[in-house]
Amino acid sequence: MDRFTLKPIGIIHTPYKTTEDCPKGDYHNKGVKAYIELQPEFKDGLMDLDGFSHLILIWVFHESEGYELIASPPHDEEQHGVFATRSPKRPNPIGLTVVKLTRIEGTTLYIEDPDMIDGTPLLDIKPYLLPPETLGEVKRGWLDKKK
Numbered sequence: 001m002d003r004f005t006l007k008p009i010g011i012i013h014t015p016y017k018t019t020e021d022c023p024k025g026d027y028h029n030k031g032v033k034a035y036i037e038l039q040p041e042f043k044d045g046l047m048d049l050d051g052f053s054h055l056i057l058i059w060v061f062h063e064s065e066g067y068e069l070i071a072s073p074p075h076d077e078e079q080h081g082v083f084a085t086r087s088p089k090r091p092n093p094i095g096l097t098v099v100k101l102t103r104i105e106g107t108t109l110y111i112e113d114p115d116m117i118d119g120t121p122l123l124d125i126k127p128y129l130l131p132p133e134t135l136g137e138v139k140r141g142w143l144d145k146k147k
């Protein structure tokens with residue numbers, strides 16, 4: 001199969017210095033402040049982004065080594081297939097996080113509610129578009145049984 005080379009567009013700066021410091025799931029609406037330093041060459045790509053309240057960040061688990069197809073999520077005694085989890089040890093170590101956008105100054109994007117460590121390479125930014133009712137009923141698989 002083809003391989004693809006990805007180039008970071010910036011770096012995410014967060015208060016979390018180690019993976020142990022990072023939130024393990026419940027990180028929305030906590031007001032934890034962070035920022036993104038975008039590479040200057042991508043500045044024009046920020047045009048009109050400031051009207052969006054939330055962003056989808058696509059980033060690299062750059063401190064993960066290798067992958068495990070069976071994952072053991074924190075705070076859960078049972079194991080699950082990696083694709084049924086958000087484990088950092090994935091065949092392609094790509095992270096996806098919805099954050100709040102508070103403001104943009106030049107190539108600095110101020111955000112809230114990160115769950116990645118300081119210095120994480122950012123691959124892409126997309127505006128978050130879906131209002132909660134769009135998807136209809138959302139099932140959360142094994143996570144719903146934990147309630």
Ligand SMILES: C[S@@+](CC[C@H](N)C(=O)[O-])C[C@H]1O[C@@H](n2cnc3c(N)ncnc32)[C@H](O)[C@@H]1O
Binds near residue numbers: 022087088096
């Ligand atoms: C459970 S993952 C979820 C990340 C993202 N929300 C997702 O769904 O892809 C978040 C955990 O990944 C780990 N982590 C965060 N940043 C990382 C990085 N740059 N490299 C490796 N592991 C990282 C931390 O242990 C953090 O608690």
